[in-house]
Amino acid sequence: MSSAESRQPIAAGFWGDTGKTGIGSWIFSTDHKRIGLLYLYSVTGFFLVGVILGLLIRLELMAPGKTIVDAPTYNALFTVHGVVMIFLFIIPGIPASFGNLVMPIQIGARDVAFPRLNLFSWWLYAIGAVVVLTSLFTGGGAPDTGWTFYVPFSARTGTNVSLAVFGVFILGFSSILTGVNFVTTIHRLRAEGMSWGRLPLFTWSLYATAWVQILATPIIAITLVLVIAERVLGAGLFDPGRGGDPIMFQHLFWIYSHPAVYIMILPAMGVISDIIPVFSRKPIFGYKMIAASSIGIAAAGSLVWGHHMYTSGMSDTAIMVFSFLTFIVAIPSAIKVFNWVSTLYKGSISLEAPMLFALSFVLLFSIGGLSGLILGAAATDIHVHDTHFVVGHFHYVMFGGTGFAFFAAAHYWLPKFFGRRYKEKPAIVGWALMFVGFNILYWTMQVLGMHGMPRRYYDYLPEFAPLNFVATVGSWILAVGLIVMLVNLVKGLKSGEPIGENPWGGATLEWQIATPPPTENFEEDPVVTRGPYDFKGVVKP
Amino acid sequence: MSHESAEHAEHIVSYKTLVSVWAALLVLTVITVAITRAELGALKVWAALAVASVKSALVIAVFMHMKYEARLFRIILLVALVTLAIFIGFTFFDVLYR
Numbered sequence: 001m002s003s004a005e006s007r008q009p010i011a012a013g014f015w016g017d018t019g020k021t022g023i024g025s026w027i028f029s030t031d032h033k034r035i036g037l038l039y040l041y042s043v044t045g046f047f048l049v050g051v052i053l054g055l056l057i058r059l060e061l062m063a064p065g066k067t068i069v070d071a072p073t074y075n076a077l078f079t080v081h082g083v084v085m086i087f088l089f090i091i092p093g094i095p096a097s098f099g100n101l102v103m104p105i106q107i108g109a110r111d112v113a114f115p116r117l118n119l120f121s122w123w124l125y126a127i128g129a130v131v132v133l134t135s136l137f138t139g140g141g142a143p144d145t146g147w148t149f150y151v152p153f154s155a156r157t158g159t160n161v162s163l164a165v166f167g168v169f170i171l172g173f174s175s176i177l178t179g180v181n182f183v184t185t186i187h188r189l190r191a192e193g194m195s196w197g198r199l200p201l202f203t204w205s206l207y208a209t210a211w212v213q214i215l216a217t218p219i220i221a222i223t224l225v226l227v228i229a230e231r232v233l234g235a236g237l238f239d240p241g242r243g244g245d246p247i248m249f250q251h252l253f254w255i256y257s258h259p260a261v262y263i264m265i266l267p268a269m270g271v272i273s274d275i276i277p278v279f280s281r282k283p284i285f286g287y288k289m290i291a292a293s294s295i296g297i298a299a300a301g302s303l304v305w306g307h308h309m310y311t312s313g314m315s316d317t318a319i320m321v322f323s324f325l326t327f328i329v330a331i332p333s334a335i336k337v338f339n340w341v342s343t344l345y346k347g348s349i350s351l352e353a354p355m356l357f358a359l360s361f362v363l364l365f366s367i368g369g370l371s372g373l374i375l376g377a378a379a380t381d382i383h384v385h386d387t388h389f390v391v392g393h394f395h396y397v398m399f400g401g402t403g404f405a406f407f408a409a410a411h412y413w414l415p416k417f418f419g420r421r422y423k424e425k426p427a428i429v430g431w432a433l434m435f436v437g438f439n440i441l442y443w444t445m446q447v448l449g450m451h452g453m454p455r456r457y458y459d460y461l462p463e464f465a466p467l468n469f470v471a472t473v474g475s476w477i478l479a480v481g482l483i484v485m486l487v488n489l490v491k492g493l494k495s496g497e498p499i500g501e502n503p504w505g506g507a508t509l510e511w512q513i514a515t516p517p518p519t520e521n522f523e524e525d526p527v528v529t530r531g532p533y534d535f536k537g538v539v540k541p
Numbered sequence: 542m543s544h545e546s547a548e549h550a551e552h553i554v555s556y557k558t559l560v561s562v563w564a565a566l567l568v569l570t571v572i573t574v575a576i577t578r579a580e581l582g583a584l585k586v587w588a589a590l591a592v593a594s595v596k597s598a599l600v601i602a603v604f605m606h607m608k609y610e611a612r613l614f615r616i617i618l619l620v621a622l623v624t625l626a627i628f629i630g631f632t633f634f635d636v637l638y639r
Contacts, residue, residue, distance in 0.1 A: 215624045251632045302624070303631060315638035321631075 012419060013516030030115035031519055033417060036100030038122050043097055046088035046129065051482065053081035055475055058441075060458075062472040064465055071458040075144035076159070078456055080136060082147025083164065087171050088129055090402055091260060094267035095213075096125070096178055098409045099206045101417060103182065105510040106200045108191025108528060110520040113184040117177055124174035131167030135160040146456060148257070151238040151249045155230040162231050165224040172221040175263070179213030182206055191509075193528035200508045200532040201290050205270025208294040212259045212266075216302060220256035223249065247312050254305035262301040264398060265365075266294055268405030269336055272358045274532075275412055276340050278506045279355035280347025281540070283533040286339040293332035300329045310381045319378045326376035333369055337362060353427035354504070357408030360435050364400025368393055371446060386456075389449025395442045407431075407485065412504065414493055419516045421499050422492025426484055433481025440474030505540030508532045552609040562603045569596050583637070590629075 014033050018025070026034055057077050060067045069077065104112055112118050136142040139160035145153055154161050186199070186207045199207075227249075229235040236242030238249045277284045284290065306314060306322030340362055349355070371393040374380045384390065415421040444467050449455075453464045460468065502511040507530070513521060530536075569592050576588045602608040607615060 215621060219628065247635070248632075251635065255628050255632075303627065306631075306635070313639075314635045317638035318635035321634045 013514060014519045015419075015516060017519050028119070030111070030119050032100045032104050032111050032115065032118060033517065033519075035118050035122050036097050036102075037417070039092060039100060039125070040097035042122075042125065042129070043089050043093050046084050047093075050081055050085040050089055051479065053077055053084065055479055057081060058472045058475040061460075061468050063469065064460055064462055072144060074458045075456075076136075076142035079143050079146055083132060083143070083168070085398075086147055086260075087168050088132065090264045090398060091171075091175060092125060092178070093264070093402065093406055094271065094409060095182070095206055095209055095263070096121075096174075098202075098271070098406075098413060099178075099182065099267060102413055102510055103203050103206055104185060104189070105513065105517060105521050106203050106508055106532075107186060107189060108194050108509055108522065108526040109185060109189035110522065112181050113188055114181050118181055121174045121177035121181070124170055124177065128167050128170035128174060131170060132164055133167075135163035135167060139163060148253060149224070149227060150253075151227065151230065151246050154227055155238060162228050165227050169221050169224045172217045172224075175213050176217045179210040179217070182210040183214065186210075191526045191528055197288070198528055198531050199291070201273035201284065201287070201294075202267070202270035204291040205266045205273070205294045208298040209263050209266045212263050212298050212302065216256045216259040216263075219252060220260075223252040223256070226252070247309070247314060250309050250312055250314075251305070254308045258305035258308065259298075259302045261394075261397070262297055264402045266297060268361065268402040269294065271405045271409045271412070272340060272361050273336070274506075274508065275354050275358040275408055276343050277533045277535075278412075278504050279352060279358070280344050280349050281505070281535055282343055282347040283531070283535065284339070285342035285345075286335070287531075287533070289335050290339050293335045296332035297329060300325065300332065304329055304376075307376050307381070310378050311385045323376060323378045327373070330369065330373060330376075337366055337369075352504075353422075353424060353431060354408050354412035356428065356431045357404050357411060360431070361401060361404045361408065364396055364404060364438070368396025368398075368400055371396065384449050386454055387449035388445045388453045388455055391455050392442045392445030392449060395445070400438060400442070404434075407434075410489060413510070414489070415496075415499050415503060415515075416510060417516050418493040419498055420493055420496040421503065422489050422496055426488035430481050430483075430485030430488060433484060434478055435481075437474050437477030437479070437481055441471050441478055442474075444468075444471040444474060500541060502538070503541065505535070505538050507535050507538045552606065554603060554606070558603060562599050565599060566596055 014031060018031075020029075026038060029035065056068070057074070060069055060074055060077070100112070100118065104110070139162075140158040141160060143149075143154075143157070143159050143161045143164045145157060145159075145161060149161065149165060154165075186203060190199075226235070226237055230237055230239075236244045238244045238246045240246065273284060273290055304322055304326045306318050307326045310319050310323075351359075371389070375384065375390060375393060411422070411427060448464055448467050448471070451464070451467075453460055453468075499515060501513070501515050504511070509526060509528070510517070512526070573589060573592050576585060576592065579585070581588055601618070607618060
């Protein structure tokens with residue numbers, strides 16, 4: 001392949017076969033692949049915004065006292081970092097981008113069940129994002145409540161909380177519509193022979209996620225409306241002076257926001273379940289248990305929200321019930337981890353970029369999951385509640401888990417849709433830097449938390465200074481790794497080596513069609529005769 | 542499936558049924574108001590919730606035609622309602638024992 005030829009813009013498949021070009025062919029397209037890419041670009045953009053805010057937080061905490069910003073700005077920084085990362089990146093992250101790109105092809109469908117609704121949900125996402133961003137620069141300024149919007153502070157602060165929560169309200173509807181679309185698609189549009197027992201595990205995880213999106217998201221929507229009612233109408237719903245109950249807000253908030261962490265992690269687990277067998281050249285170990293544990297996590301995970309509230313003044317009975325249920329969720333999560341490791345056993349493992357990200361997911365998620373048990377146990381939680389231990393814990397699960405799975409998915413699936421691939425060496429360098437920086441940053445945070453460093457504090461005691469400095473240096477290494485990885489990925493997808501249909505030797509349907517896939521995915525409706533991890537006769541080029 | 546649901550969509554509920562459901566809803570509303578004035582203690586919430594559940598069941602079954610829909614739709618609606626009931630129920634582990 002000459003270099004001039006390899007630099008030609010991609011025009012094959014869905015990039016050119018409709019003959020339509022220009023921005024209108026994207027923002028008004030009902031093709032699931034174009035909508036998936038729209039989501040991908042949007043969530044990646046917001047991820048980078050969140051990263052910059054995160055780096056600024058770390059820079060401020062590098063030394064005690066004022067380092068770069070004043071205290072109110074610091075409060076706004078961690079609030080906006082949380083809101084952007086949670087609601088604009090990680091919740092829509094994998095399901096809306098890679099779910100849209102890959103799921104319909106994996107089940108042998110030409111598109112999702114409601115293509116126009118799919119486009120509408122992206123538009124709702126875009127509108128919600130604009131409203132959230134507007135709230136930062138108008139009214140009383142960026143919200144300073146933390147991403148959890150706890151009352152009574154959120155009901156009283158002069159910052160622009162009402163507009164921000166209204167933006168999140170709109171984003172919620174985008175998430176619900178994606179959920180409805182995916183459940184319907186997976187029920188109704190599976191190709192002939194694509195039985196439930198042949199669904200790729202990524203699709204299974206999206207199915208479980210979609211149910212959580214449908215059932216839990218309306219509750220955050222209502223809760224945020226109640227906060228607006230409290231602020232604008234003075235409803236007194238959460239004000240004990242007027243018969244309200246501030247703890248009720250925490251219940252309502254976490255009834256959604258705890259299941260929401262499963263909206264974030266389940267699709268990530270699906271990505272890992274699809275990547276590990278391909279790079280081990282072995283059928284997945286315990287297919288049925290992995291699929292069932294996705295549903296188990298979705299169901300049990302919806303009933304553990306109270307573990308965020310052990311120090312809130314909630315009743316002791318509730319603390320015991322929620323603590324017990326929290327330990328139950330560890331079971332299906334551990335089933336997955338054991339099955340991934342068993343899949344690796346005696347496999348023919350190749351350590352390419354997607355696999356490296358997937359394997360680091362398994363390690364980092366396990367560390368995050370186990371530190372979660374320390375928080376889930378009522379007694380130990382009291383010691384580390386609202387400290388940096390919590391911050392370290394959820395970054396291990398959310399960034400080390402979902403974030404690394406997002407990058408694994410990008411390295412695994414994006415070449416298929418762009419028709420070109422990235423260079424392997426820089427990808428591995430980027431991964432290695434990120435992995436090292438990540439652990440320096442968040443492991444240190446967990447240690448700091450154990451020693452009593454509170455979260456969300458602008459200043460701290462001198463004894464915490466050395467470790468805070470170390471954590472900040474870790475954040476720089478992480479950022480450098482991220483830049484190396486992204487530059488290599490974008491360059492590769494734009495002008496890298498062209499790839500064939502099945503560069504990794506995958507057995508699922510997305511690897512059996514042309515690269516890049518045509519607009520309606522399949523020339524003729526496929527008939528499925530084998531399982532998703534049956535590698536017999538599938539050769540890795 | 543689509544043929545089946547098209548048939549269901551054509552189902553017409555008689556005026557008699559609609560009016561009697563409406564009357565039942567009015568009676569239940571009166572009961573709700575009465576409950577707020579009665580001395581029932583902790584039972585007050587349960588009584589109010591019970592009446593509200595009956596009312597919403599009537600609206601969903603008759604006014605929203607769920608009674609005449611295919612089984613899949615009824616199951617899916619049930620899943621949503623049971624989930625909501627569990628969410629509300631679990632908050633009482635806190636509220637009742639505080």
